Amino acid sequence: MTMDSLFTAEEQAFRDRVGSALRDMLPADLAEKTRNSVHLSREDMARWNRILHGKGWSAHHWPQEHGGPGWSPMERYLFESEYANADAPPISVFGVYLVGPTLYTFGSQAQKDRYLPGILTGDEFWCQGYSEPEAGSDLAALRTTARKTETGWVINGQKAWTTEGHFADLMICLARTDSTVKQQAGLSLFIVPMDAPGLKISPVITIDGAHSVNEVFLDNVEVPEDALIGEENKGWTYAKFLLNHERTNNAQVHRSRREFERLKRSAAETLDGDGRPLLDNPAFRRRFAIIEMEVRALEATVLRILAVQTGGKEPGPETSIVKVIGSRLQQMISELAMDVFAERAIAVPANGLNAPSDAAAWAERHLFRRVVTIYAGSNEIQKTIIARTALGL
Amino acid sequence: MRRSEEKMEEDRLLRDSARRFFEEQRAWSPTGKHNGQAAYLDMGWPGMGLPEELGGMGADLSQCLMAVEEGGRVLLPDWLIDDVALTAGLAPLCDKSGMGDLLGRVPSGSVRFVLVTGDRRHPPLRLAKNGTDATVTGRSGLVPDALRATHLLVCAENAEGEAQLAAIAVDAADGVHREAYHLMDGRKAGILSFDGAAIPAGNVLASGEEARQRIAELTDLCTAGLVADCIGALDAGFSATIDHLKTRKQFGQPLSAFQAVQHLMADAYCDRENLRSLTIAMTAAFDGPADERRKAVSAAKAYLGRNGLAAASRCIQVCGGIAMTEEYFVGHVYKRLQTTAALFGNAEDHLATLM
Numbered sequence: 001m002t003m004d005s006l007f008t009a010e011e012q013a014f015r016d017r018v019g020s021a022l023r024d025m026l027p028a029d030l031a032e033k034t035r036n037s038v039h040l041s042r043e044d045m046a047r048w049n050r051i052l053h054g055k056g057w058s059a060h061h062w063p064q065e066h067g068g069p070g071w072s073p074m075e076r077y078l079f080e081s082e083y084a085n086a087d088a089p090p091i092s093v094f095g096v097y098l099v100g101p102t103l104y105t106f107g108s109q110a111q112k113d114r115y116l117p118g119i120l121t122g123d124e125f126w127c128q129g130y131s132e133p134e135a136g137s138d139l140a141a142l143r144t145t146a147r148k149t150e151t152g153w154v155i156n157g158q159k160a161w162t163t164e165g166h167f168a169d170l171m172i173c174l175a176r177t178d179s180t181v182k183q184q185a186g187l188s189l190f191i192v193p194m195d196a197p198g199l200k201i202s203p204v205i206t207i208d209g210a211h212s213v214n215e216v217f218l219d220n221v222e223v224p225e226d227a228l229i230g231e232e233n234k235g236w237t238y239a240k241f242l243l244n245h246e247r248t249n250n251a252q253v254h255r256s257r258r259e260f261e262r263l264k265r266s267a268a269e270t271l272d273g274d275g276r277p278l279l280d281n282p283a284f285r286r287r288f289a290i291i292e293m294e295v296r297a298l299e300a301t302v303l304r305i306l307a308v309q310t311g312g313k314e315p316g317p318e319t320s321i322v323k324v325i326g327s328r329l330q331q332m333i334s335e336l337a338m339d340v341f342a343e344r345a346i347a348v349p350a351n352g353l354n355a356p357s358d359a360a361a362w363a364e365r366h367l368f369r370r371v372v373t374i375y376a377g378s379n380e381i382q383k384t385i386i387a388r389t390a391l392g393l
Numbered sequence: 394m395r396r397s398e399e400k401m402e403e404d405r406l407l408r409d410s411a412r413r414f415f416e417e418q419r420a421w422s423p424t425g426k427h428n429g430q431a432a433y434l435d436m437g438w439p440g441m442g443l444p445e446e447l448g449g450m451g452a453d454l455s456q457c458l459m460a461v462e463e464g465g466r467v468l469l470p471d472w473l474i475d476d477v478a479l480t481a482g483l484a485p486l487c488d489k490s491g492m493g494d495l496l497g498r499v500p501s502g503s504v505r506f507v508l509v510t511g512d513r514r515h516p517p518l519r520l521a522k523n524g525t526d527a528t529v530t531g532r533s534g535l536v537p538d539a540l541r542a543t544h545l546l547v548c549a550e551n552a553e554g555e556a557q558l559a560a561i562a563v564d565a566a567d568g569v570h571r572e573a574y575h576l577m578d579g580r581k582a583g584i585l586s587f588d589g590a591a592i593p594a595g596n597v598l599a600s601g602e603e604a605r606q607r608i609a610e611l612t613d614l615c616t617a618g619l620v621a622d623c624i625g626a627l628d629a630g631f632s633a634t635i636d637h638l639k640t641r642k643q644f645g646q647p648l649s650a651f652q653a654v655q656h657l658m659a660d661a662y663c664d665r666e667n668l669r670s671l672t673i674a675m676t677a678a679f680d681g682p683a684d685e686r687r688k689a690v691s692a693a694k695a696y697l698g699r700n701g702l703a704a705a706s707r708c709i710q711v712c713g714g715i716a717m718t719e720e721y722f723v724g725h726v727y728k729r730l731q732t733t734a735a736l737f738g739n740a741e742d743h744l745a746t747l748m
Contacts, residue, residue, distance in 0.1 A: 005677050005685075285748050289695075292692070292747045293696055296692040297667035298667070300673065304674075321663045383655065384659070391658055393639070393658060
């Protein structure tokens with residue numbers, strides 16, 4: 001949002017400072033790749049992660065004592081906004097968003113010393129072993145087991161939808177350690193090296209034609225005693241804590257704003273059948289206006305939550321809505337893109353010489369975006385949570 | 394969006410006293426007659442946004458809109474948008490001819506301004522200056538509270554299309570006709586016709602660019618007031634709906650146990666919370682540049698007309714047939730929002746502003 005009145009003078013100066021630094025740091029080829037593809041390679045993400053780390057910004061939401069810059073919620077918001085505006089590539093989320101906060105909150109000192117540096121530098125990549133073929137939305141029904149041995153644990157089972165598993169070094173794995181108690185009370189969190197004997201991985205190709213997710217099979221995988229994070233049978237509590245940790249991150253508000261502005265430019269450069277820019281065609285104009293309104297609503301809701309956090313308070317139940325509205329907005333934008341690019345978005349040259357193009361990138365994004373209302377707790381699960389916690393139904 | 398601790402404490406006191414006042418004195422009842430006759434005039438609210446030297450309370454816009462919102466909770470039949478929201482923007486006009494004196498009488502309620510704008514689907518109101526006189530011609534759009542106003546702030550254009558803002562005392566001017574209208578939600582409004590109404594040229598408070606800016610800001614204030622009113626109405630509608638869902642049983646269980654019902658309400662909740670967020674952002678935007686203020690107001694008003702109204706509609710849906718009856722609160726919330734959605738530009742008008 002361009003509303004300077006929402007930010008203090010110091011915050012505006014902060015925004016300008018980090019924005020210009022980000023633009024200086026970002027290699028042009030990485031910005032180009034960010035615009036033109038949905039899934040980045042490990043090499044590209046690691047390269048950018050190292051550059052960010054050089055500035056101390058690779059884990060921008062971490063507290064200072066663990067290697068983050070220790071920014072306020074509003075400063076993080078502004079950094080994320082400038083980050084998106086610069087077309088900086090997303091870095092792998094699992095290490096920075098999931099594992100890091102889990103370890104510095106619940107992990108042992110030895111675990112923090114061993115694993116946090118690799119996350120900060122981007123030298124070690126993580127994946128998340130939560131979902132299973134029989135445990136999707138009903139995560140607590142998972143069947144992977146971890147059995148205690150004299151030297152550690154033996155893990156058996158199968159994980160599904162393991163994003164970036166094919167190039168991760170380590171997995172944070174939720175497994176059942178007690179099957180005699182209530183489902184949620186018998187789960188524990190483990191650190192599993194992806195090269196451990198007995199671990200096999202096989203690719204799953206998604207409808208966008210890309211390989212970003214995998215199946216992971218764990219067949220008598222042995223891990224040492226200290227692979228357990230925190231206490232035995234507390235895994236569900238830790239996983240839930242994490243879900244609440246960076247709630248506004250789910251909104252993807254900055255990426256949506258950036259993509260929307262780029263799509264607007266494309267619509268200004270594309271002519272309709274009457275030779276006028278699509279952006280001036282009344283039907284398109286109205287759709288852009290509706291999305292402008294929706295983007296503003298999401299921005300306002302995220303800022304409202306951050307304002308509460310800035311005051312040192314826990315935000316109210318309104319935080320539960322950002323996943324639902326943010327994911328839906330991402331889809332609305334890519335749906336509009338499909339109409340802006342029309343036939344150009346659905347066809348590629350048969351000679352295989354398809355140069356990267358806006359249309360192709362939007363098509364890929366549009367297809368992959370079907371997932372955003374499913375992952376991270378499907379929107380139906382979210383609505384049930386809203387009804388229960390926010391409305392008391 | 395961020396308020397100091399001190400301001401938040403003031404806000405809490407104001408909200409509590411407003412809510413108590415409306416619930417005790419002006420609670421909604423199915424007969425359409427509000428209980429109690431105490432007027433918010435007694436609370437000293439008219440002109441609460443005016444500075445203290447003009448007899449106001451020096452409340453900021455956020456607090457003025459909070460008072461309006463609390464009135465919305467009981468579906469108050471009186472309009473607060475002019476007495477509270479509009480007057481919050483009138484202080485800069487106090488140097489203009491006669492305005493200082495008039496503004497000083499706003500807090501007591503003896504002077505009541507309303508903003509009179511043209512009908513969006515018709516030519517604008519015309520104001521022509523002839524030496525020491527000026528004449529106004531044309532027909533206004535719906536003007537909330539037109540019938541109780543003592544003074545009109547008329548938004549017009551001259552023959553060259555330049556904006557003109559004029560103050561007209563209703564009693565003093567010939568050629569001003571008021572037609573009364575009942576609105577869909579039971580509130581009253583009027584349409585003003587100016588049949589070459591003659592006023593002293595000194596009553597033209599601003600012309601050209603200055604008038605354009607003033608009119609834009611005053612229009613935005615009234616629009617903001619309308620949105621705030623609906624936030625209150627929708628909140629109250631939600632509470633009533635949720636109470637109903639917990640008590641009404643079908644198939645042996647309360648309606649609240651059905652997931653289809655829960656998800657409809659979750660959707661409505663998303664819309665309601667987004668509307669509230671947009672209202673907060675809109676309020677903050679009054680401290681910023683005019684263009685951004687305009688867009689923030691339009692985003693909130695358009696959202697009200699689309700998503701806010703959809704949320705109220707879902708409340709009717711989940712309550713079922715009872716919400717179709719005149720006796721039930723929830724249907725009246727819908728009518729309040731539908732009525733408001735059409736005033737001061739509907740969702741389509743405001744979407745057009747956003748692009």
